[in-house]
Amino acid sequence: MFFIKELTHTIMLHPSYFGPRMQQYLESKLYSDVEGTCSGQFGFIIAVVSISDIGKGMVLSGNGQAEFVTRYRAIVFKPFKGEVVDGVVHNVTRMGIFAEVGPLNCFVSQQLLHPDLKFDPSSNPPSYTSQDQVIENNTKIRIKIIGTRVDATEIFAIGTIKEDHLGVIE
Amino acid sequence: MSSSSSQLFLPPGTPFPVTLVTIQAKPSDSVQRGSPLLTYSFSSQPSSPGERPQVLFGTWDCPVEGTIERWCVKERDVITSDEKVVLYISEPCKHGVQMGGLCALCGKDMTQSDYTGFSNEARASIQMTHSANGPKVSLEEAQRIERETAEHLLSTRKLSLIVDLDQTIVHATVDPTVGDWIKEGEAWEARQANNKVSPEAENGSNEPSQVEDDEVNPNWEALKDVKKFRLGPESFGLPSWPDKRTKGKERAVETQGCLYYVKPRPGWLGFLSSVATKYEMHVYTMGTRAYAEEVCKAIDPDGKFFCGRILSRDESGSLTQKSLQRLFPVDTSMVVIIDDRADVWEWSPNLVKVIPYDFFVGIGDINSTFLPKLDASTSTVPQMPPATAGREPQTDPGPTPSASTPGPLPDDSQSNTISTSSADEAVAAEILQKEMIARNSLALEAQVEERPLAKLQEELQEAANGQLASESPASSISGQGENTSKPSETPGEKHHHRKALLKNDDVELQRIKRLLDIVHEQFFEAYDTQPSDNGGNAKILNKAQPSSSILYDVRIIIPGLRLQTFDGLHILFSSVIPLDTRPETTDIWNLAEAFGASCHTEFSSEVTHLVAAKRGTAKIDQARxxxxxxxxxxxxxxxxxxxxxxxxxxxxxxxxxxxxxxTAPDTASSPAPPDAQQISSDPEPDADDWDVEPGSRKGDSGTVTPGVAAQGGGTVDEDELDDLKRISEESRNLELSLSWEDVDEELREFLASGDEEDDNDDEDDDGDDGASSKGVRRRSGNDRRETGGSVSGTSTPRTRRKRLRSLTPSEAGLNSGNDDLLRSPLSKRKKLAKERQNASRLKESISPEEFGHYALPTVANAREEDEEDGDEDDESIFGDDDEDDFLARELEEEMG
Structure with a gap:
């Protein structure tokens, strides 16, 4: 699920950057630091929407660097159990399929595919096929997440497509 | 998701024996993880001697959630071990497939552990996908998946085939020389293309002379289909390097990676595409993931053969062993392996061993540095007869690298030996693994820097030049005749004597394909004749160990094929198995039996073959x-x-x-090299075609000038095969009744040419066609391989052998003089053999006087030679004397 969340990020700025373009530098530094990262607590930080406060810039005694505690609003994506998401298949094995839901990697076990879908190892690339459906690399599928593993810097999900309205989408 | 119920056992930590006191949950109760199931009592061990044992109580809580189906115990039962099933419980999910710490079926976290000590994670521990961190499955799940795979394979009438890359279907090197040669070749091709166009345009001016002078690198023909790719430093698996290695030069590999040159085995495309129709192929290599993928891209650009079924050492889990269970944890009855190393598979019955592909001469397997050294496998193919040890299809001056260092990796033998010593201990220790990887890349670096191929080529070249200088006109004719059969040669033969080091003459894949076809055919024959109800199918596929009634099992078919090799033969070994070991335990004994022979320690009426490693043993005499x-x-x-x-x-x-x-004493003096025995012309009693067959095998070169051919042809390999040829040629010599002057002339020339004579080797390899050349080629391949196991103590001085050989023509002459002897009747030979047998000096003690008596001048010479040899044991010396003695007597007979 997507949220807009107010977050903080601390930037240490070297004195050589103190000057007229400092503001710009801080902003670009913030974008490059946080966008695309993942924290277990908030999920994937997709994009910074706005910067609400760039911070005061406290010069630290001892090394002369300035510490900016930046507050910003960002779109975050955090998967939840039971959530239905759309993804793209990127690997098919006889154990199941791996799909990418944006930044999230999701595994759908072969037992949680529809029973009609059979693994076809001789096809190239490997695929699951039934009478009317083919799941291979780059197929778009709708997945229901049934479990997530949340580490400090990584989130991984288990999904199923063995329910109504799930599976291959056009 | 619920399937059959699961069994629960008391945890291993329970203080057995315990007596059940109460059972706290009834059948069909649903229980949570941690709900109490039963209480039990046990008597404590007294902590101090005087104390009386106390009765204590404990409880057991349910480790899983589910519904209790039934109890297998009652109250007041005594349970003595954790192997007894206590109750059956039906679980909503058995967590049979787990991925990244989650159950892939229900999404529950599997990493949680609590006081019950029951680990859900341990329930699915089998990794059976090709990727390193793919899902793990339980045994039950693995069986289900394999059943599905097997059904699918059977329906498409395929088997699984595990293919090794290095030295099996490709040979790779990092030697930059190859790159230089390819560049040379490409430039030449470009020039040729230009020249083809330009003469037409200019209507044939003075271009052609240039064209003729234009010489291509002799190795270009074989190098045409070599693929190259670069692997970055990260592919070595070592992010940071030991500090000691900071020299700029050595860092080259680290910073830019390596350029790999991969030569697919001849016929690879046909092999893969035809095998792909009968087998589902998997790649299992000891190279890194990146390497495996690049090689597969080179040999299978569309990915249609392997379909991403690649397992590299990154996923294998072991650096020293390959495991069939890694990919096929339950049922291996439909899996065939082709690999050049049998030891890494622990001599699996599924294995079809391939003769290693050694295209880049002396490079070996670039990914095998951390494997146990090849000795492990060659030790089962033990010591070759002394003669074969020095046998190398190499040129002669000085020790060439590949002749002197027998191992698979000649140039980094130093690092290799270190790794061998450590490889055994360090099976799993990660540090050691890293060391091994580091060593592997060190070996690669060494190869990059030392350019072993360039050296070899140089030596070959030098040798060729030397030979050119001293070649007699006649032999150069025969040399040229052989040269022309090489397609890459330019017409100007006379000044074209660059020799190809790399050859495109491997036919092993055809043999493997034939074997694989047979296995496939037999498997499905057996499958078809099997009563084809599904129950029979399920029986084999369900069980890890198929019952013996199932005949369609690769593990029966392949050993069965092996058994046919020596089927019905009874083998007796002579001087092969060391005396101090029990013959039944030796590798060669087991190997012989695995290939269908019956082995004997003593003579019996059944023995059909005597396999000997040297001459003059008592067993040989007895066999004769x-x-x-x-x-x-x-x-x-x-x-x-x-x-x-x-x-x-x-x-x-x-x-x-x-x-x-x-002239015989020279030759008779040594029990060793068979080619020292060129002169012996007596056919085997039962080999009546002796005189005919080898000669007919020789084919063309025998027809040039027999004397020359005897020189040239005879030196191909120091090989008994060649002796046979030589002998046959000599006997033909007689038939042609060459004049003595010619022979003597030949001899003089030959002696004058000195050491260079061996240079004919390669030409002969190329030049002969038909069966004989095949034989020679195969032999040379084997030699390269087998010298690995048999260097020590068996290297006979080359100079001596050469001297012996150089005597050939005159010996031939003497033979012709004693024509009747050459064709001595069987009876006489038998009589002589008997005589010798009875008078065997092995059985009596010989006094120095007796020695003196027999020490005719020629025999004395022979002794000197023996002393040169130095490494012959007592027994063989006695044997020699016996022979000398015999020869002397024979000589006397002839004289008077």
Missing amino acids: KRGNIKIVWLAWFTDSIARWERQDETSYLMDEPRSLSA
Whole structure:
């Protein structure tokens, strides 16, 4: 699920950057630091929407660097159990399929595919096929997440497509 | 998701024996993880001697959630071990497939552990996908998946095939010389293309002379289909390096990675595409993931053969072993392996061993540095007869790298030996693994820097030049005749004497394909004849161990094929198995039995073959006496095993060491090299075609000038095969009744040419066609391989052998003088053999006086030679004297 969340990020700025373009530098530094990262607590930080406060810039005694505690609003994506998401298949094995839901990697076990879908190892690339459906690399599928593993810097999900309205989408 | 119920056991930590006191949950109760199930009592061990044992109580809580189906115990039962099933419980999810710490079926976190000590994670521990961190499955799940795979395979009438890359279907090197040669070749091609166009445009001006002068690198023809790719430093698996290695030069590999050159084995495309129709192929290599993918891209650009079924050492889990269970944890009855190393598979019955592909001469397997050294596998193909040890299809001056260092990796033998010593201990220790990887890349670096191929080529070149200088016109004719058969040669033969180091003459894949076809055919034949109800199917596929009634099992078919090799033969070994070991435990014994032979320690009426590693043993004499036993060199045995085919014994027969003339002592003096026995012309009693067959095998080169051919042809390999040829040629010599002057002239020339004579080797390899060349090629391949196991103590001084050989023509002459002796009747030979047998000096003590008596001048010479040799044991010396004695007597007979 997507949220807009107010977050903080601390930037240490070297004195050589103190000057007229400092503001710009801080902003670009913030974008490059946080966008695309993942924290277990908030999920994937997709994009910074706005910067609400760039911070005061406290010069630290001892090394002369300035510490900016930046507050910003960002779109975050955090998967939840039971959530239905759309993804793209990127690997098919006889154990199941791996799909990418944006930044999230999701595994759908072969037992949680529809029973009609059979693994076809001789096809190239490997695929699951039934009478009317083919799941291979780059197929778009709708997945229901049934479990997530949340580490400090990584989130991984288990999904199923063995329910109504799930599976291959056009 | 609920399937059959699961069994629960008391945890291993329970203080057995315990008595059940109460059972706290009834059948059909649903329980949570941690709900109490039962209480039990046990008597404590007294902590101090005087104390009385106390009765204590404990409880057992449910480790899983589910519904209780039934109890297998009652209250007041005594349970003595954790192997007894206590109750059956039906779970909503058995967590049979787990991925990244989550159950892939229900999404529950599997990493949680609590006081019950029951680990859900341990329930699915089998990794059976090709990727390193793919899902893990439980045994039950693995069986289900394999059943599905097997059903699918059977329906498409396929089997699984595990393919090794290095030295099996490709040969790779990092030697930059290859790159230079390819560039040379490409430039030449470009020039040729230009020249083709330009003469037409200019209407044939003075271009052609240039064209003729334009010489291509001799190796270009073989290098045409070599693929190259670059692997970055990260592919070495070591992010940071030990500090000691900071020199700029050494860092080259680290910073830019390596350029790999991969030569697919000849016929690879046909092999892969035809095998793909009968097998589902998996790649299992000891190279890194990146390497495996690049190689597969080179040999299978569309990915249609392997479909991403690639397992590299990154996923394998072991750096020293390959495991069939890694990919096929339950049922291996439909899996065939082709690999050049049998030891890494622990001699699995599924394995079809391939003769290693050694295209870049002397490079070996670039990914095998951390494997146990090849000795492990060659030790089962033990010591070759002394003669074969020095046998190398190499040129002669000085020790060439590949001749002197026998191992698979000549140039980094130093690092190799270190790794061997450590490889055994360090099975799993990660640090050591890293060390091994580091060593592997060190070996790669060494290869990049030392350019072993360039050296070899240089030596080949030098040798060729030397030979050119001293070549007699006649022999250069024959040399040229052989040269022309090489397609890459330019017409200007006279000044074209660059020799190809790399050859495109490997036919192993055809043999493997044939074997695979047979296995496939037999498997499905058996499958079709099996009553085809599904119950029968399920029976084999469900069980890890198929019952013996199932006939369609690769593990029965392949050993069965192997058994046919020596089927019905009874083998007796002579001087092959060390005396101090029990013969039944030796590798060669087991190997022989695995290939269908019955082995014997003593003579019996059944024995059909005597496999000997040297001459003059008591067993050989005895075998000759019996007459109906084929006496063959050990090479016959090893070649047959390598090719899974009983080789024609004719070319491996040990000729009888019965020499005929005054020149004989030289040859008779040594029990060792078979080519020292060129002169012995007595056919085996049962090999009546002796005189005919080898000659007919020789084919063309025998027809040039026999004397020359005897020189050139005879030196191909120091090989008994060639002796046979030589002998046959000599006998033909007689038939042609060449004049003595010619022979003597030849001899003089030959002696004058000195050491260079061996240079004919390669030409002969290329030049002969038909069966004989095949034989030669195969032999040379084997030699390269087998010298690894048999260097020590068996290297006979080359100079000496050469001297012996150089005497050939005159010996031939003497033979012709004693024509009747050459064709001595069987009876006489038998009589002589008997005589010798009875008078065997092995059985009596010989006094120095007796020695003196026999020490005719020639014999004395022979002794000197013996002393040169130095490494011969007592027994063989006695044997020699015996022979000398015999020869001397024979000589006397002839004289008067």
